[in-house]
Amino acid sequence: MPEVKNRQAxxxxxxxxxxxxxxxxxxxxAYPITPQTPVVEYFAQYVADGAVDTEMIPVESEHSAMSAVVGAAAAGARAMTATAANGLALMxxxxxxxxxSRLPIVMPVANRALSGPINIHCDHSDAMAERDSGWIQLWAENAQEAYDLTLIALRLGEHEDVRLPVMVNFDGFIISHGVEVVDFLDDEVVKxxxxxPKVKYPLLDVDNPVTYGPLDLYDYYFEHKRQQIEAMKHVKRVxxxxxxxxxxxxxRKYDVLDKYMVDDAExxxxxxxxxxxxxxxxxxxxxxxxxxxxxxxxxxxxxFPKKELQEILNGRKAVVVLDRSASFGAEAPLYEAVKSALFNVENKPLIGSYVYGLGGRDIKVEHIKQAFEDAFVGNLNPDEERYLGLRE
Amino acid sequence: MAELKGWKELPIGGVIDKPATAKEYQTGTWRVIRPVHQPENCIHCMMCWLYCPDQAIEIEVVDGKPKMKGYNYYYCKGCGLCANVCPKTNDKLPEEKRAIVMKPETEFQD
Structure with a gap:
């Protein structure tokens, strides 16, 4: 294990x-929005201090922020932004x-509830609204993972077999503003x-002119969507x-799934x-x-890690899925995907859906115990959505 | 019409990886009304050449002066702008007196 040289709170x-x-x-x-603001604030300080060579563009909205990084990435630049909630929705x-356009932009998202009513605290409705956008979505549990996944995201998105933008999700306030111990790598090691940057079709290569964003009608649009589907298939391997x-x-070890105490878990x-x-x-x-x-x-x-979940969930007594967002009139996004993955599993576990923590509502040990206890006594209904920490 | 490629053969991202590919696009397939040049009535004023949005008017230069030769039907979309701006074409003139006659494309099908 490499020596830890730089550990900070x-x-x-x-x-x-x-x-x-x-x-x-x-x-x-970037454009500031709670709780993403300190990310860009700290980074802007690095720019002001001359610690980076970055061209920082303080734009007038998130729509412009994403447009600017799209333009930069198409030009061949390594481009990043960060946002949250309504900012992501505006993008x-x-x-x-x-x-x-297959531009490997990396964007940390400080997950926050979408308005309305307006709320600045954590839930996953912002990222879930973009789940079919064609972005890779990575999810961090803490500040350490947020740091690590941001570095991994860059390499993942730029890979020749992928060429896709990557969203690094980290819970607003809980991770973005909570102070934790983080082990940083040396600058040279990260470098x-x-x-x-691994570029493809850069606009700045004037000897090989290309066109980005042309009209793409019924004769080719479908083929380009098929290419995006294919790129996603390579993501887990890369x-x-x-x-x-x-x-x-x-x-530090990362995989498609983080498995905790699952070997003998029922x-x-x-x-x-x-x-x-x-x-x-x-x-x-x-x-x-x-x-x-x-x-x-x-x-x-x-x-979605369908195959990996099928392998690990097959034959278990019960699976409890917790969602920090709702899909109004349908099943919650994580639950829906897990349930769908289990359709072809040989020994289907009992499964239950629990929505929790909307708008930053605290999730406590007793809530998690409550959901597990429902599973212990077989009190799960695959067609029923339940709520943790909600007043009746 | 250019042969349509499969998804494995295309550059990713909808990128067009070389310039001037619009030349390969046979906009003539859009045409439902065909302009037909009647040279006996034409004064070679080049109004059609000036206005054509697809540069589908073919000309040749004779003694230093341009002459309207006819149409490139690979690109001509049949918009009719040429007939509209032509000083030797209007609704009041009988068809045989016009320099450009717009005819339904169906008249030319085999």
């Missing part, structure tokens, strides 16, 4: 800003264009890890390759983001009481 926002400093992107265009149109390389420099909970930390703690408590429980936390939500 920082917020998730500082950790990500530091990753951005070490990446030293060519262009960063929406260009989010799709970034993915369909070597991220390497030179992620594993990059993660392996990252482990060598950091000692009851498995699935959740994204920081809540996984609380679940791990609860798993430990329940294990002390003799319950065979475990947690699966997808590090990648798009592409």
């Amino acid at each position: 920082v917020t998730g926002a500082q950790a990500i800003a530091n990753a951005m400093r070490q990446i030293n992107p060519d262009v960063v265009a 929406h149109e260009i989010v799709y264009i970034a993915a369909s 070597k890890f991220v390497g030179e 992620f594993k390759e990059v993660a392996e390389e990252f482990e060598k420099i950091s000692g 009851y498995i909970m699935i959740a994204l983001g920081s809540t996984a930390g609380t679940i791990k703690y609860t798993v430990d408590l329940l294990r002390e009481q003799g319950h065979k429980v475990g947690l699966v936390k997808p590090w990648i939500f798009r592409p």
